[in-house]
Amino acid sequence: MRGVLTQIALPVFSAHAGYCTGAHQIRCKNNRCMPLEFRCDGKNDCGDGTDEVDCASFTCSRGEFKCSNGHCIEEIYLCDGDDDCFDKSDEQPSNCPSGKRAV
Ligand SMILES: [Ca+2]
Ligand SMILES: [Ca+2]
Numbered sequence: 001m002r003g004v005l006t007q008i009a010l011p012v013f014s015a016h017a018g019y020c021t022g023a024h025q026i027r028c029k030n031n032r033c034m035p036l037e038f039r040c041d042g043k044n045d046c047g048d049g050t051d052e053v054d055c056a057s058f059t060c061s062r063g064e065f066k067c068s069n070g071h072c073i074e075e076i077y078l079c080d081g082d083d084d085c086f087d088k089s090d091e092q093p094s095n096c097p098s099g100k101r102a103v
Contacts (some may be wrong), residue, residue: 026051040071042086065090 055070067085
């Protein structure tokens with residue numbers, strides 16, 4: 001009779017609180033879950049910084065502008081005179097939508 005080895009090895013993080021329950025969440029390396037909007041917003045929300053890594057390869061949502069530093073901002077903030085990207089790439093004339101100029 002067997003049956004001892006039927007238990008499937010679970011990932012170690014499964015016991016932690018903070019499951020990523022929704023599609024609009026990201027998982028930090030420390031297994032905390034964050035709303036997707038916290039990804040690449042320039043703030044360390046995970047506590048270990050994993051929500052801010054690989055932002056350069058992160059794809060912005062439709063209607064969003066991807067800053068040179070990888071952050072995503074809404075296109076309405078392009079060329080509005082404020083440094084929303086934190087690297088001023090949203091205020092570069094080359095990134096301004098046609099018909100809109102940097103102020
Ligand atoms: Ca963040
Ligand atoms: Ca701006």
